Each structure stands twice: as C-alpha cells, then as structure tokens.
Amino acid sequence: MKKLALRKEIARSFSKSKSRFISIICLMALGSFALVGLKVTGPDMRTSGEHYFNEHNTADLSVIASYGLDQSDQDIINQANADVIAYGYLKDVTIANEDTAIRVFSNTKDVSTYELTKGRFPKTDQEIALQNNMQETYHIGDTIRFHEKKDISGKTVLKQHHFKVVGFINSTEIISQVNEGESTAGTGELRHYATVIPTVFDSDVYMMARLSYADAKQLDPYSDAYAKCVLKHKNELEDLLKTQPQARFTSVKANVQKQLDEGKNYLETSQRTFEDTKQQLDDASQQLQAGKQELANQQAVYNQAILDGQQQLDQAKEVLTNSEATLQQGNIAYQNNLRAYQSKLNTFNTNKPMIEAQIANLEAQQQQLLAIINNPEASDEQKNQASATLIQVQAGIVQYQNGLRETEAQLQAAKAKLDVAASEIQLGERQLQQGKQTYDDTQATFLAQKESGATKLAEASQLLQSKTMEFEAKQAEFASKRPQIEKELADGKSKLSQMEESFDELEQPTYAIQSRKETPGSQGYKIYGSIASIVDSLANVFPIFLYFVAALVTFTTMTRFVDEERINLGTLKALGYENKDIRKKFTLYGLLAALIGTTIGIILGHVLLPMIVYQAYKIGFTVPKIELHMYPGVSIVAIILSLISAVLPAYMVASRELKSRPSILLQPKAPKAGSKILLERIKPLWSSLSFTQKVTARNLFRYKKRAFMTIFGVCGAVTLLFAGFSVQHSISGIGERQFGSIIKYDMIVAKDSTIQSKQQERLDKQLETSPIKRNMPINFKEMSISPNASGDKQDVKIIIPSDANKLNDYIRLDTRKGKTTINLKDGGVIVSERLAKSLDATIGDTITIQDANNKNYQMKINGICEMYMGHFVFMNQSTYQQVFKETYTNNAYFVQLHDRSITNANKQAAKFVDLPGIKGVVQNTTLINQIDTIVHALDMIMEVLITVAALLAVVILYNLTNINISERIRELSTIKVLGFYDKEVTMYIYRETIILTIIGILTGFAFGRFLHLYILHVVPPEDVMFDPTTGPNGYLVSIILVSIVTFILGVFVNRKLRKEDMLQALKSVD
The missing domain is CATH 1.10.287.620 (Helix Hairpins)
Incomplete structure (x- = not known):
C-alpha cells in the first residue's frame, strides 16, 4: 500500500505541475539541441567531405610548374613516396562569343576523379563533359565552342575548340560553385570547368601532377593530423625539387x-x-x-x-x-x-x-x-x-x-x-x-x-x-x-x-607544391572547412553558455519544486517512507523531464541543425548531401549535464530537507528576519517613495537569491540574443565596409613580365578608354605566409604604389579605431589587421613573407590598417628596394570604373584579359563571393541560435515568474484581501520583475559584448576579420523581444492572480 501511495503521489506531482515539467523539458531540449547540434554539425560536414574526397581519391598534393613538367620533372616527382601519381593538362579558355572563363582539364582515372552526375565521360577527342551546373544551358548532344588566346608563337594548347557534350561532372578539387578561383581567360574569374581526353592537348609537357598518399587517406582531411601528414610529404617533395628550378x-x-x-x-x-x-x-x-x-x-x-x-x-x-x-x-x-x-x-x-x-x-x-x-x-x-x-x-x-x-x-x-x-x-x-x-x-x-x-x-x-x-x-x-x-x-x-x-x-621557373587548400580553385574546399570550423568554434562557446543558463534555471526550478513539497516530504516521512523512497519522487520527476527534453534535443540536434547548415551552403557547393551520424559521446555528455541540472538539485535539496524531523518538515519555513536596507538610511529619498515603491525596494533586497536568478536568467537570454544579433551585424557589414569605404578600386590588372612596347601601348590605350575613371601604376606581388603548424599557405597581396600620395584614391589606409590615416614611410610596411593577428604581430615587429620559390623576405611593421577580407601589405618604393633588393618597376595597375556594377566590371576585365602581355586580372568579386558564402552560412546558423536564445528567454522568464508567484502566493493573497486592486496586486510583484529584467538586460549587454568579441576571435576564417562593432539590432531587438515576453507574461500573471483563490492560498499552510 505504501508503495502504491507513493506512486500516486509521484503521479500527482506530475499532473499538479505540468507547466513546470514542460518548462524543464523545454530548457533541457533547448540546451541539448544547441550543444549536440553544434557539436555534431562540424563532424558531419567533415565526415561527408572525407567520404566524398576519398571516394574520388582527391589528390593530397599537386605540383604546378610555371614552365610545365617535363620528363626530368616527372622523374624527380616519381621518386616521391606517393601511393598514386597522375599527370595531366589544363587550359583556361572562354566559351565562344562570351567572356565566360572555363578551365578544361584532361580526364584522370586514378587521382581526383570526377563525379559523373549525368551521361558519360568523353571517349574521343571530339567529346567533352561539362560542370554539372551548366545543365541549364547545355544538354547532352549539344556542341560547345571555345575561344583560346594564342601564345607568343601563335599556337594554341587545345588541338580543337568545338566538342560534343556527352556528360556532366562535379570536381572534388573545385567544390564551390560561386567562387572557383582566378582564371587567365575571360573576366579573370573562373566560372566553369570541363574535362576531355588527354590527346586533345597539344603540349610537350604536362601542366600539373597530382599525388595521393595512402597514409593521408585514412585521416580526416580537415584535421591537424592530416595537415601534419601532408606537410611532411610536402616538405619531402620540396626537398626533391629544390634544385630543379635552376x-x-x-x-x-x-x-x-x-x-x-x-x-x-x-x-x-x-x-x-x-x-x-x-x-x-x-x-x-x-x-x-x-x-x-x-x-x-x-x-x-x-x-x-x-x-x-x-x-x-x-x-x-x-x-x-x-x-x-x-x-x-x-x-x-x-x-x-x-x-x-x-x-x-x-x-x-x-x-x-x-x-x-x-x-x-x-x-x-x-x-x-x-x-x-x-x-x-x-x-x-x-x-x-x-x-x-x-x-x-x-x-x-x-x-x-x-x-x-x-x-x-x-x-x-x-x-x-x-x-x-x-x-x-x-x-x-x-x-x-x-x-x-x-x-x-x-x-x-x-x-x-x-x-x-x-x-x-x-x-x-x-x-x-x-x-x-x-x-x-x-x-x-x-x-x-x-x-x-x-x-x-x-x-x-x-x-x-x-x-x-x-x-x-626569363625568370627561374617556380614549382608550386600545393595542398588541397592551396591548389587552384580550392576556395570552395577552404570555405567548406571554414564553415565546419565556424560551427565547431560556436559549439565551444554558444551552447556552453546557453546550457549553463538553462541548467541554472532548471536547478533553481527543481530546488523550488522540492521547497514547495516540503510539507508533503514531512507527511511521507511521518507515514514511514524511507528517505530513498521519498527522494524518488523528486529524482524521478527531474529524471523524466531531463531525459525527455534531452532526447528531443539530441534528436533535433543530430538531424535538424546539420540539415539547416546544409541548406545554408548546399547551393554554393557540389559536395553531396550531408551525412547524418550518431555521436554517442556528445549525447552522453548532454544527458549527464541534464541529469546534473534536473536530478542532482532535486536529490541534494531533498536529501537536505529529509535530514529534518517530520514535525519540522510539516511546518513552513520561518521567513527571514527583516532588516533595514540602504535606501531606508537615506531619509529624504526614502520618505519620497510610495508604499508600493518601498515594498518593491525591500523585496528586491530581501529576496536576493530570487533577484539574482531573475537577473541571471534575463542576462543569459539577452547575452545570447545580443551576441547573436551582433555577430550578424559583424558579418553582414564587412562587405559593404571593405568595398565601399576601404577598397575603391574595381580590379588590379597585372602585366606579364615579358610585355613588349607595342603591347604596352595597347594597354595604355585601353586604360584611357571612357569606361575607366582613373588608374594608377603599382607593383603587385602575390606572396604567402604559413602562420600555423599545418604549413598551409595563406595568400598575401603586396602593393607598392607608384605615387603614394594618390593611394587613398584607390584604397584607404586607416586605423580601425579612430579612423586615423596611416601614411607609407621608409623602412617599414603597413599590414592589414587580420594579417597582423594571424602572425600575432604588432607595430614594430618584423614579419616574414615567402614568395613562390619559398624565399623569405622580412618586413618591419610601421602600421596596421583596417581590412576585413584578405591579407594585404603596403610599402613605398624605398622600402620595396630595401626589402626585395631590386629597382622598383610597375607591373600592374589599380583600375577604377565609372560604372562599378559587376556586369560592367566583368566586361572591362574581359577586355584587359584579352590583351596580349596581360598576366591576369584580380577582381574584388572573388573576395566578395568568398565572404558571401561564409556570411550566408553563418547568418543562417546565427538565426537558429537567436531563435533558440529567444525561446530560452521565454522559458526562463516564464519559469522564474512562476517560481516568484508560487513562492509569494500567500503574500499576494494578503495584499489582495487588504483591498488592493488586481492590477495593483500584479504590479506589487511584477514591478520587481520589471526592475530585475531591466538590470538583467543591461547586464546581458555587457556579457553579450564579451561573448560577441570572443566569438569574433575564434570564429572567423584565417583570412577574414569580422567587424567588431555591434550595431543597433543587438540592443533594440534584445530589448524589444524581452520587453514583449515580459509584457505577455505580465498579462498571464495578472490573469492567474485574478483566478487564484486567495483564501485557499492563505489557508494552505494549515
């Protein structure tokens, strides 16, 4: 009978406090959803990528030489300890009568094989397979024609320039569809790729080598272990080829x-x-x-x-x-x-x-x-x-x-x-x-x-x-x-x-030994890894804070639940139930709420959030649908945290209360002795307050624990909301800031080192055409840094203007804080802020940058300028001669257009690329597309987290408000029977909630700013810096959202208090 009565009492505890039970489930679900979802999304993405890359045996390293790879090069490369080595051809051309650049690869059967999405691979030199996203324009059986610019000897690399389309493919080396890298044809930006059989190419030398290593294939391609493995092989290959350039x-x-x-x-x-x-x-x-x-x-x-x-x-x-x-x-x-x-x-x-x-x-x-x-x-x-x-x-x-x-x-x-x-x-x-x-x-x-x-x-x-x-x-x-x-x-x-x-x-040939992150067209590979890394970084910050807030509120809720059941504890104990049986009521309550909520959160975290992230990046990438995997480790951690949040407080508080005798437990706790507060000692101020204001002031200081929990709950919700909206502001504004206020040029036109006088005349004439607003000769170099242990290189653009006084017409060199203009000085360089952070350098430090032949150049930092995308180094001509030990000559031009639209920029870029003697054109759209992809994915993730934070705010405020009412129902009943109106009774308690909410909001802003800055420190990709300013949305939306929730809960409290039987509440102790 005793056990049956206990079971009924346990069941009654669920039915009597449905809202509390559901709120705990929601808190646990939200916390575990954020924790599990963010923790598994990155691994899911990397696992999906790993399987995709392994299925097509994507090359771990590639070698591209400026003069091609002849037999002597092949003999040396074949000495590498690679599992498979494949040589191939590639050539950038344009689609006939268009400026669209397309890279034609020779088909490969062993390394970096293509994913066939439709049709078949080419079998004759008359056939071609196009990139999958070209199906909107071409169909199997159609003929595609190319235009190829002849070399100095009047020859072309492709033997023919019209092909029959027989299939459509995806490449595992170029997985981005919005940023496929730079091109030597068309507008300077690669738009598509295709594959043909090798005999289509008329070349005495191969143009690239792809190497796949058996020991690397078993590793996560985005892991440090993989990076170290590839770096080891890369160093070996560099040692083999070190004497080959000469x-x-x-x-x-x-x-x-x-x-x-x-x-x-x-x-x-x-x-x-x-x-x-x-x-x-x-x-x-x-x-x-x-x-x-x-x-x-x-x-x-x-x-x-x-x-x-x-x-x-x-x-x-x-x-x-x-x-x-x-x-x-x-x-x-x-x-x-x-x-x-x-x-x-x-x-x-x-x-x-x-x-x-x-x-x-x-x-x-x-x-x-x-x-x-x-x-x-x-x-x-x-x-x-x-x-x-x-x-x-x-x-x-x-x-x-x-x-x-x-x-x-x-x-x-x-x-x-x-x-x-x-x-x-x-x-x-x-x-x-x-x-x-x-x-x-x-x-x-x-x-x-x-x-x-x-x-x-x-x-x-x-x-x-x-x-x-x-x-x-x-x-x-x-x-x-x-x-x-x-x-x-x-x-x-x-x-x-x-x-x-x-x-x-003639210059000494360069041998670019590149990992997957460095090979041409690898922007998609890097961005895909960056998105996974961003999710990982958020998983180390956001869910922990969110879970901590949810757990603390749950802890408080369960503690209050045990306190409310104090008399029932005494009754059960007086009836002879053992302490362990009585504790079951509370531990089982917390256990069920925790398990149900956590199970929901784990399921949604494993499925919903990875799919949301996949939807965010799938349009821009060719990787297959994200693979969903079960991760027991993080699931167990979520369950343990939920048990600690919901079961442990119930067990501890119940155990503490059960130490008392039944007679004591059957009596309510005596209220704490009152004492004067600080305001009462300020007589003029205290005297000017009304009765309700004095009560509110006393209660705020009287119920310190409750006040702290309300402030902390609101603070936690606002912190997450503020951080979420601020991160959105930080990522959404960098494009406009970078290419609206800082970078004012539209493209960099780079000359070939062997450009002739007549070719220069044609270039000068093109620079003076009406679409060109202005131009300035510069010296432009693309070099690299290797700031991390993986050895992966990050591109650095070196810019030396011909006239330093006119540089601000094309690019502003200002400090981010204070917007103070930085001038180029002799003996030092100005670096972009993200580059300085990557190298952990500051003004006065010396940094080392490498050229294509891995030759190091040291430069002293004179200034750090505002820049959000890409690594830049600026210096004057004197510093250039000092660093590079050569006379300054211009090899490129800043070009600024009257019409800065993307359409016109592409049109003008195509005209420059088509000129003889032009090495290439670097457009800003490359960086814009790259950051847009990251911003879109991160923005969608932040929207999910903001939604979770908003729901958390609702649940927290609802829970704390319920706790506050339940704890003070007798006090409120007394006020009501004394003749106070319903609204006055509501405001009697809700005025405290409003004040504590305001304090929580302000505190949340402070913590949110800290969390925002921390996220900006750990989340951005290696060559991107987010804008650290916050923007108005973080403040306004957080205030408005919390205010709306507070108002709605106020209406709910008012209705609840009106329906409450005050006399019954006053007799509840008896």
Missing part, C-alpha cells in the same frame, strides 16, 4: 636559345624565299616583256615574209598567167597556123597529083614537043610552034615545078615554123608546167611555211599567254599573299624580337 631554367634557356636560332634561320630563309620569289617574278616579268617583244618581232617578220612571199607568189602567178596566156595565144596561133598548114598541105596534097599530072602531062608534051623539035621531020613551024609551045610547056612545067617546090618550101617552112612553134609550145608548156609546179611547190612551201610560222607564232603566243597567265596567277597569288607574307615576316620579326627580349627577361 636545372630546368638552364635547360629552358638552352631550348629557348635553340628555338631563337631556329626562328632566326627560319625567318632568314623565309625572307630570302620571299625576296627570291619577288626577284623571280620580276625576272619573269622582264622575260615576259622580252618574249612579248620577240613575239611581236617574229610576228612582224612573219607578216613581212608572208607579205613578200605572197607578193612573189602573186608575181609568179602573174608570170604564169601571162606565160599561160602567151602560151595559149601561141598555141592558138600554132593551131591556127597548123590548121592553115594542114589546110595548105591538104590542098597541096590534093593539088600535087594534079600538078604532077600536069607536069607529067607537060613533060609528056615537052617530050612530044622535043620530039617534034628534034624530029627532023617536024616542020619548022611545027618545030617553032613546038618550040613556042615547048617554051610555054617548059614554062608551065617550071611554073608548076616552082609552084610545087615553092609550095613545098612554104609548107616545109610552115612545117618548120610549126615544128618550131610546136617545140616552143611544148617547151612553153613544159616551162609552164614547171612554172606551175614551181609555183605550186613555192605556194605549198609558202603555205606550209605560213602555216608553220602561224603555228609557231600561235604556239609562241599560246606559250607566252600561258606564261603570262602563269605569271599573272603567280603575281596575283604573290600580290594577294604579299601583305600576309609581309605581315607574317613582320610578325615573325616582331615575335622574334619579343622572344629575344623575353629571353632576356
């Missing part, structure tokens, strides 16, 4: 000299070829002119020969014609004569017999007549007649004979003439035939010669025309190519001259 420099100079000699020979050969070609064309032109003249001469000779030949032929033709006509006439005459002869001959032949017959007849007559004459017998008459007749006959015979002979003679003469004529005609015919043959032959020869001459002339003309066309083609080709050839020759001479000048300016 050896490689000698080799490079020899190769460059060889290239120069070959370039000179090639240029001289090209020049000679050009001159020879030009001379050949001139000679050919002269030959063509001579050929044309010769052809014209030959044409004239030919024409004259043809003319002469034709004339001769015409004359011969005319002779032939005349001869033929003469012959024809002769032949006609001959024919006529022949016909006449034939006619005569025919007539003769016809008449001849007749004539001969006549002659014969006459001869017969002659004979007869002779006979008559000789005939003696004939008479003389007969003889005379015969003689006369004989004479006539003889005359007739003679006449006939003469006629016949004459006719025959004529015929013979005619025949002879005819024969002669025939002979002449035959001769003429033969001669004519011969003349015709000769003419024909001559004509044939003439025609053949004419045709041959014409053919030869045509061939000569065609050949000349062909040669002319060939010459004109070559001349046109030469004329068209001549400007290009002359330009190429001029460019070649210029490039050769530049190479010769560059040869004289």
Whole structure:
C-alpha cells in the first residue's frame, strides 16, 4: 500500500505541475539541441567531405610548374613516396562569343576523379563533359565552342575548340560553385570547368601532377593530423625539387636559345624565299616583256615574209598567167597556123597529083614537043610552034615545078615554123608546167611555211599567254599573299624580337607544391572547412553558455519544486517512507523531464541543425548531401549535464530537507528576519517613495537569491540574443565596409613580365578608354605566409604604389579605431589587421613573407590598417628596394570604373584579359563571393541560435515568474484581501520583475559584448576579420523581444492572480 501511495503521489506531482515539467523539458531540449547540434554539425560536414574526397581519391598534393613538367620533372616527382601519381593538362579558355572563363582539364582515372552526375565521360577527342551546373544551358548532344588566346608563337594548347557534350561532372578539387578561383581567360574569374581526353592537348609537357598518399587517406582531411601528414610529404617533395628550378631554367634557356636560332634561320630563309620569289617574278616579268617583244618581232617578220612571199607568189602567178596566156595565144596561133598548114598541105596534097599530072602531062608534051623539035621531020613551024609551045610547056612545067617546090618550101617552112612553134609550145608548156609546179611547190612551201610560222607564232603566243597567265596567277597569288607574307615576316620579326627580349627577361621557373587548400580553385574546399570550423568554434562557446543558463534555471526550478513539497516530504516521512523512497519522487520527476527534453534535443540536434547548415551552403557547393551520424559521446555528455541540472538539485535539496524531523518538515519555513536596507538610511529619498515603491525596494533586497536568478536568467537570454544579433551585424557589414569605404578600386590588372612596347601601348590605350575613371601604376606581388603548424599557405597581396600620395584614391589606409590615416614611410610596411593577428604581430615587429620559390623576405611593421577580407601589405618604393633588393618597376595597375556594377566590371576585365602581355586580372568579386558564402552560412546558423536564445528567454522568464508567484502566493493573497486592486496586486510583484529584467538586460549587454568579441576571435576564417562593432539590432531587438515576453507574461500573471483563490492560498499552510 505504501508503495502504491507513493506512486500516486509521484503521479500527482506530475499532473499538479505540468507547466513546470514542460518548462524543464523545454530548457533541457533547448540546451541539448544547441550543444549536440553544434557539436555534431562540424563532424558531419567533415565526415561527408572525407567520404566524398576519398571516394574520388582527391589528390593530397599537386605540383604546378610555371614552365610545365617535363620528363626530368616527372622523374624527380616519381621518386616521391606517393601511393598514386597522375599527370595531366589544363587550359583556361572562354566559351565562344562570351567572356565566360572555363578551365578544361584532361580526364584522370586514378587521382581526383570526377563525379559523373549525368551521361558519360568523353571517349574521343571530339567529346567533352561539362560542370554539372551548366545543365541549364547545355544538354547532352549539344556542341560547345571555345575561344583560346594564342601564345607568343601563335599556337594554341587545345588541338580543337568545338566538342560534343556527352556528360556532366562535379570536381572534388573545385567544390564551390560561386567562387572557383582566378582564371587567365575571360573576366579573370573562373566560372566553369570541363574535362576531355588527354590527346586533345597539344603540349610537350604536362601542366600539373597530382599525388595521393595512402597514409593521408585514412585521416580526416580537415584535421591537424592530416595537415601534419601532408606537410611532411610536402616538405619531402620540396626537398626533391629544390634544385630543379635552376636545372630546368638552364635547360629552358638552352631550348629557348635553340628555338631563337631556329626562328632566326627560319625567318632568314623565309625572307630570302620571299625576296627570291619577288626577284623571280620580276625576272619573269622582264622575260615576259622580252618574249612579248620577240613575239611581236617574229610576228612582224612573219607578216613581212608572208607579205613578200605572197607578193612573189602573186608575181609568179602573174608570170604564169601571162606565160599561160602567151602560151595559149601561141598555141592558138600554132593551131591556127597548123590548121592553115594542114589546110595548105591538104590542098597541096590534093593539088600535087594534079600538078604532077600536069607536069607529067607537060613533060609528056615537052617530050612530044622535043620530039617534034628534034624530029627532023617536024616542020619548022611545027618545030617553032613546038618550040613556042615547048617554051610555054617548059614554062608551065617550071611554073608548076616552082609552084610545087615553092609550095613545098612554104609548107616545109610552115612545117618548120610549126615544128618550131610546136617545140616552143611544148617547151612553153613544159616551162609552164614547171612554172606551175614551181609555183605550186613555192605556194605549198609558202603555205606550209605560213602555216608553220602561224603555228609557231600561235604556239609562241599560246606559250607566252600561258606564261603570262602563269605569271599573272603567280603575281596575283604573290600580290594577294604579299601583305600576309609581309605581315607574317613582320610578325615573325616582331615575335622574334619579343622572344629575344623575353629571353632576356626569363625568370627561374617556380614549382608550386600545393595542398588541397592551396591548389587552384580550392576556395570552395577552404570555405567548406571554414564553415565546419565556424560551427565547431560556436559549439565551444554558444551552447556552453546557453546550457549553463538553462541548467541554472532548471536547478533553481527543481530546488523550488522540492521547497514547495516540503510539507508533503514531512507527511511521507511521518507515514514511514524511507528517505530513498521519498527522494524518488523528486529524482524521478527531474529524471523524466531531463531525459525527455534531452532526447528531443539530441534528436533535433543530430538531424535538424546539420540539415539547416546544409541548406545554408548546399547551393554554393557540389559536395553531396550531408551525412547524418550518431555521436554517442556528445549525447552522453548532454544527458549527464541534464541529469546534473534536473536530478542532482532535486536529490541534494531533498536529501537536505529529509535530514529534518517530520514535525519540522510539516511546518513552513520561518521567513527571514527583516532588516533595514540602504535606501531606508537615506531619509529624504526614502520618505519620497510610495508604499508600493518601498515594498518593491525591500523585496528586491530581501529576496536576493530570487533577484539574482531573475537577473541571471534575463542576462543569459539577452547575452545570447545580443551576441547573436551582433555577430550578424559583424558579418553582414564587412562587405559593404571593405568595398565601399576601404577598397575603391574595381580590379588590379597585372602585366606579364615579358610585355613588349607595342603591347604596352595597347594597354595604355585601353586604360584611357571612357569606361575607366582613373588608374594608377603599382607593383603587385602575390606572396604567402604559413602562420600555423599545418604549413598551409595563406595568400598575401603586396602593393607598392607608384605615387603614394594618390593611394587613398584607390584604397584607404586607416586605423580601425579612430579612423586615423596611416601614411607609407621608409623602412617599414603597413599590414592589414587580420594579417597582423594571424602572425600575432604588432607595430614594430618584423614579419616574414615567402614568395613562390619559398624565399623569405622580412618586413618591419610601421602600421596596421583596417581590412576585413584578405591579407594585404603596403610599402613605398624605398622600402620595396630595401626589402626585395631590386629597382622598383610597375607591373600592374589599380583600375577604377565609372560604372562599378559587376556586369560592367566583368566586361572591362574581359577586355584587359584579352590583351596580349596581360598576366591576369584580380577582381574584388572573388573576395566578395568568398565572404558571401561564409556570411550566408553563418547568418543562417546565427538565426537558429537567436531563435533558440529567444525561446530560452521565454522559458526562463516564464519559469522564474512562476517560481516568484508560487513562492509569494500567500503574500499576494494578503495584499489582495487588504483591498488592493488586481492590477495593483500584479504590479506589487511584477514591478520587481520589471526592475530585475531591466538590470538583467543591461547586464546581458555587457556579457553579450564579451561573448560577441570572443566569438569574433575564434570564429572567423584565417583570412577574414569580422567587424567588431555591434550595431543597433543587438540592443533594440534584445530589448524589444524581452520587453514583449515580459509584457505577455505580465498579462498571464495578472490573469492567474485574478483566478487564484486567495483564501485557499492563505489557508494552505494549515
């Protein structure tokens, strides 16, 4: 029965004080949530990162040489005690027709492999995989085109500049999507990256080496153990490569000299070829002119020969014609004569017999007549007649004979003439035939010669025309190519001259051996670790203070709970319950409240806060979703702290009370004896106070413990609120302060050390364009410090202005406190405040800064200037020459724009980067993006902590107000039955709460400022300083929030007191 009654009493204690039980649960939940949440978020982030980096075997060290890594470099690096060594290529280019810089990497299969988010990896030199965040612009199957600036020799590193998109990737080396580092292309800021197969690169040397170590892979990449492990390997690698810069420099100079000699020979050969070609064309032109003249001469000779030949032929033709006509006439005459002869001959032949017959007849007559004459017998008459007749006959015979002979003679003469004529005609015919043959032959020869001459002339003309066309083609080709050839020759001479000048300016190569935090594009890796480190730092400060406040209030609540149950203690003890059984009532009450609250806090701390932090940084990073892990250690600590806060006070107070006898416990505690307070001794002041004011004053000093708890509770809540809002102010204002009031330049344009005069002229012209408001030459160096044991380097910007008097136009060097301007002086430097803190240095100290070859330079601090992001060192020219032992020359420019928008800054930066002779452009947006990422994450964390602090303030004030009412309910009942109004009764007790709250707020401001400064000391990343000023929100919001809570609780108290049965309260002791 006894045990059953005890159980009922224990159960009744829960039902009678639900608000107290719930408030303890809330206090424990809030405390454990902040403690566990902040303690596990950092490890969750680091574990997630560790698994991600190990999955893709992210390189522990990388080596990037300014001249690339040749076989000798590889032979040395291969001696390193690394698990895996991979060599690769990279090149910064821009997307075609854009200023967007993208870094193209060669794909790697062993070290720093890429996370494939979609598609596949490239397999041919026509394919590419792009950064995952480019999926909004490009899709698989699309073609992307790049623009690459040619080097001094006119070559490009990429063999081709258009690729087919086959996949999308994330890199474990560049995990930030808002700050991927600087670039030598585009606007000077890297926006994206991509990967292709190695054969796409046209390079004789590798551009980087990645090294992975087996002993480092098992370590948390953000731990000190990992940093020390990597530092050991880094030192080993530095020792291996320490003599390589000079050896490689000698080799490079020899190769460059060889290239120069070959370039000179090639240029001289090209020049000679050009001159020879030009001379050949001139000679050919002269030959063509001579050929044309010769052809014209030959044409004239030919024409004259043809003319002469034709004339001769015409004359011969005319002779032939005349001869033929003469012959024809002769032949006609001959024919006529022949016909006449034939006619005569025919007539003769016809008449001849007749004539001969006549002659014969006459001869017969002659004979007869002779006979008559000789005939003696004939008479003389007969003889005379015969003689006369004989004479006539003889005359007739003679006449006939003469006629016949004459006719025959004529015929013979005619025949002879005819024969002669025939002979002449035959001769003429033969001669004519011969003349015709000769003419024909001559004509044939003439025609053949004419045709041959014409053919030869045509061939000569065609050949000349062909040669002319060939010459004109070559001349046109030469004329068209001549400007290009002359330009190429001029460019070649210029490039050769530049190479010769560059040869004289050649610097010893640098070998950058970089850890994950130092490799190009590692800003995301550092920021990710910084966020985890910030959470760790807050976990060491914020939850401890919050838990302490919650625990103290819980301690007070449980103590008051035991005091309220004093009479019940006596009753139970009088009934015979053992002390241990009675203590169970209180310890079980505290245990359940502590376990329930702590369990809720542990669960929410393990899940909610890590997810809130993940939501804060996930947009800017490519790491996978945060892995949630259970951490028993911090959970056990939270449980132990809750037990100490809720169970231990119950046990201790109950044990103390149970030492008394039941009879004493059954009586209420006697009130403390009253005494005068200090105000009562100041008569004029005391007399001027009203009754309620005097009561309030007495009660404030009378209930010191209660007053202290109220002040402490409000102070704790205000401290957390004030610190939270002040941290928000500190982180939110640094960007505006840094880039609005301190840094007034928009970019630093850095020249190449080998820039030529013409390139300088183009740069000077660009600096004078209308978008540029002003510019100033400076000497700009990027060096580093290694302030911690990890050996990780932090970048330091060294700036030496050409005119120290104009420096304030571009960057103000003021002290943070007092805003006093600091001037550059001989013999010392001005450093940024964060740099001084990192090196634990002050004015008068000497600091050491390293260059890329790990050479140390010592500088004395003359002043420390206000600066919130990045490490800076400023010095004048005299100090520069003293520190660096070299003559001052400007190698960069401060550039300030009329339009300072990010869009215009990127546009102008792209114009500078595109100029030859420009090493790079450093924009302020790099720092702005870096700090924005940290600020966004920290701001969200602070919002959560501010919310927790606000809830804590509500619970604390509610709890303390309840305790105050419950402790003084009989006193309040007495006041009420004496006739005081409800509001007067409420103010009777609440006036004290208001005064104590005001005191708590003011005290909270003081402690909050201390906590704020402490957070600013431990939370900021290594190269960032938060603004230590507080701002109005920390004061106003804290006051307003606490005032609202106090007012709402006042309304609640007023309603509770109105409902309270005062008579029953007065009889409660009985």
